Amino acid sequence: MKQNWKPGTMIAPVPAVMVSCSDGNINNILTIAWTGTICSEPAMCYISVRPERYSYDIIRRTGEFVINLTTSALAKATDWCGVRSGRDFDKFAYCNLTPEKCQHVAAVAIAESPVSIECRVKQIIPLGSHDMFIAEVVGVMVDSSLLDPQTGKLDLSRADLLGYAHGEYFSLGEKLGTFGWSVKGSTKRQEQRNNSKK
Numbered sequence: 606m607k608q609n610w611k612p613g614t615m616i617a618p619v620p621a622v623m624v625s626c627s628d629g630n631i632n633n634i635l636t637i638a639w640t641g642t643i644c645s646e647p648a649m650c651y652i653s654v655r656p657e658r659y660s661y662d663i664i665r666r667t668g669e670f671v672i673n674l675t676t677s678a679l680a681k682a683t684d685w686c687g688v689r690s691g692r693d694f695d696k697f698a699y700c701n702l703t704p705e706k707c708q709h710v711a712a713v714a715i716a717e718s719p720v721s722i723e724c725r726v727k728q729i730i731p732l733g734s735h736d737m738f739i740a741e742v743v744g745v746m747v748d749s750s751l752l753d754p755q756t757g758k759l760d761l762s763r764a765d766l767l768g769y770a771h772g773e774y775f776s777l778g779e780k781l782g783t784f785g786w787s788v789k790g791s792t793k794r795q796e797q798r799n800n801s802k803k
Contacts, residue, residue, distance in 0.1 A: 614639075617770035621683050623673045624652055625704075625721075626663045627712045632704050634696040634715065635660035636687030638769045639735060640672060648742035650724060653735035659691040664738060668726040669710040673718035675767040677776045683767060684774065709744035719764040721746040 624635045639653035650672065654661045664670045675683045682700040689696065697704055703716035707723050714721035724740035751763050768775045 615771075618768035618775060619770070621675055621767045621769035621774060622652075623675055623679070623683055623686055623715055623718065624660065624664075625671045625673060625713055625715055626660050626667065626669070627704075628663045628667060629711070631663070631691070632697055632713050633660050633663060633691035634686040634700075634702070635691075636683055637672075643739065649727070649739065650722065650742060651737050651739050652724075653732065653737045655735055661736070664726065665729065667711065669712045670724050670726070670738070670740070671707060671710065671712050671714045672722040672724060673715040674720040674722075674764065676719060677765045677767060679717060680767055680774050705746070707744065707746070714746055719748045719751055719766075720761075 619638045620640055622637050622640055624637050624640075626633055626635070635654065635658060637652050637654070641651060643649050643651055652670065652672065654664065660670075682702060685700060686696050689699075696702070697715075704713035705716040705721070707714050707721070710723045710725060712723070714723070722742055723744035723746070725743050726738050726740050728739040730737040730739065747759060748764075751760055752758065753760055762780055766777045768777055
């Protein structure tokens with residue numbers, strides 16, 4: 606039996622990403638869990654950031670940031686960049702991470718990340734504890750080791766991506782299927798017929 610709890614941030618798992626930003630002089634990294642895709646055409650995403658975070662003003666001023674996907678190998682750096690402030694540390698140097706030049710934005714990416722998503726802010730929405738930065742994806746950098754040598758298709762299972770659920774980090778587990786696998790080989794008419802027999 607389910608219990609009734611007060612409203613809270615219970616959606617899980619969510620990505621644990623490192624967001625990099627630059628103001629021309631300073632490169633910084635901010636760990637974010639409140640992030641996701643919000644539109645396919647054009648490709649758009651969001652990050653939600655507390656206004657007191659050091660990166661908030663950099664992203665607001667420049668209108669640019671990079672979402673860097675994280676892996677099990679980057680788990681410690683991901684956590685560290687979420688609990689330490691860029692006001693006090695050079696996070697790239699402290700975590701032995703490499704700033705990587707982007708093609709479409711002035712913000713730098715993290716070279717060690719398998720996928721870096723270049724973003725340009727379109728709108729900022731104050732929500733309460735966080736402000737949501739809605740952004741258009743203007744470029745994507747993908748490590749060639751994630752591409753199938755025969756087909757060139759992206760295989761993110763090779764990346765050992767990191768997930769986050771209620772204060773804990775997890776390595777993504779076994780693949781259970783692909784989009785549409787539940788209906789593969791069947792037709793809509795067959796499914797309707799099967800449902801009518803229930």
